[in-house]
Amino acid sequence: MLDDFSLEQNIVYKTLINSVKNNKYSHAYLIETNGYSKGLDLGIAFAKYLLCPNSYSNNKKCGNCSQCKNIDKNEFIELKIIDSEGQWIKKSQLEELQEIFSKKSVVGNKKVYIINKAEKLNPASSNSLLKFLEEPEEGIIAILITENIYQLLSTIVSRCQVLSLKNKIKLDNLSTKEKLAHYLSNNNEDIEFFINNEDSINKIEKVIEFIKYYEENHSNTLVYINKLWHEFFKEKQDIYDSFTIMLLFYKDVLNLKLGKIIQVFTDYVNDVNIVEEKNNLDEITSKINVIMDLREKIKFNVNNNLLMDKLIIELERCEKK
Numbered sequence: 001m002l003d004d005f006s007l008e009q010n011i012v013y014k015t016l017i018n019s020v021k022n023n024k025y026s027h028a029y030l031i032e033t034n035g036y037s038k039g040l041d042l043g044i045a046f047a048k049y050l051l052c053p054n055s056y057s058n059n060k061k062c063g064n065c066s067q068c069k070n071i072d073k074n075e076f077i078e079l080k081i082i083d084s085e086g087q088w089i090k091k092s093q094l095e096e097l098q099e100i101f102s103k104k105s106v107v108g109n110k111k112v113y114i115i116n117k118a119e120k121l122n123p124a125s126s127n128s129l130l131k132f133l134e135e136p137e138e139g140i141i142a143i144l145i146t147e148n149i150y151q152l153l154s155t156i157v158s159r160c161q162v163l164s165l166k167n168k169i170k171l172d173n174l175s176t177k178e179k180l181a182h183y184l185s186n187n188n189e190d191i192e193f194f195i196n197n198e199d200s201i202n203k204i205e206k207v208i209e210f211i212k213y214y215e216e217n218h219s220n221t222l223v224y225i226n227k228l229w230h231e232f233f234k235e236k237q238d239i240y241d242s243f244t245i246m247l248l249f250y251k252d253v254l255n256l257k258l259g260k261i262i263q264v265f266t267d268y269v270n271d272v273n274i275v276e277e278k279n280n281l282d283e284i285t286s287k288i289n290v291i292m293d294l295r296e297k298i299k300f301n302v303n304n305n306l307l308m309d310k311l312i313i314e315l316e317r318c319e320k321k
């Protein structure tokens with residue numbers, strides 16, 4: 001029930017309730033979870049609020065009408081929840097949704113679809129969704145839920161009303177490994193796994209070693225890239241995560257440059273310092289952009305050798321001689 005979130009997420013809660021009460025709901029909402037674990041539950045509760053006829057006729061907390069009951073049983077045809085199949089949300093899933101939603105509403109005058117973990121949209125499914133969002137049909141409402149808004153196409157983000165949830169977990173006093181676990185996933189099992197896996201520290205330090213080697217040797221890094229990288233990072237998910245770690249490292253370098261506190265790499269202040277001294281502000285921001293752009297490409301079936309060669313070449317372009 002949407003009311004369950006009235007305290008924990010009071011701002012988003014009020015925004016959603018008011019948009020329905022005033023009949024001014026958006027065609028698309030993008031809920032940014034910020035590590036809050038019940039983002040999907042909130043999305044479903046909101047969908048229920050939109051679809052239950054009693055939300056409009058009175059203020060009773062329903063849950064008892066046939067719509068509400070069918071939603072609970074996941075049998076309500078006017079609500080579709082899309083989740084990733086394997087690593088990505090596929091284009092075919094979006095096409096299927098459009099096919100179903102092109103038919104006339106049977107029950108009410110609204111249809112809602114939820115895309116959970118929207119950061120798992122790949123380029124093909126992103127484009128399908130974008131077409132759907134560009135031509136909003138009366139009564140069709142999208143709720144996108146994402147752990148990481150920066151992984152979505154900006155053209156998708158700009159078509160949505162963005163709602164940012166408050167994170168309950170305070171990361172301040174955690175170790176770098178624990179913080180990274182929360183940045184790399186929102187799933188409790190994955191977080192536990194990363195924290196307890198002995199290999200995680202190796203991963204973190206391998207990424208830092210690579211960065212430091214690059215910062216010292218620039219394009220010469222290409223010669224040692226096997227030892228520095230390929231022997232260690234092989235799986236697609238590992239490579240993606242290592243790029244996220246790299247990105248967060250450079251963001252801390254940026255924090256230090258701007259005189260802000262180091263957020264994630266608190267256990268590696270010395271390393272952040274070394275890299276900060278080698279870069280000016282422009283260089284750091286360009287490098288962050290390079291890593292973000294290339295990380296997107298990992299979603300394609302990109303060749304790992306080419307990916308790393310390209311990374312080094314592009315980083316080199318950021319250096320002001």
Ligand SMILES: [Zn+2]
Nearest residue numbers: 052062065068
């Ligand atoms: Zn109801």
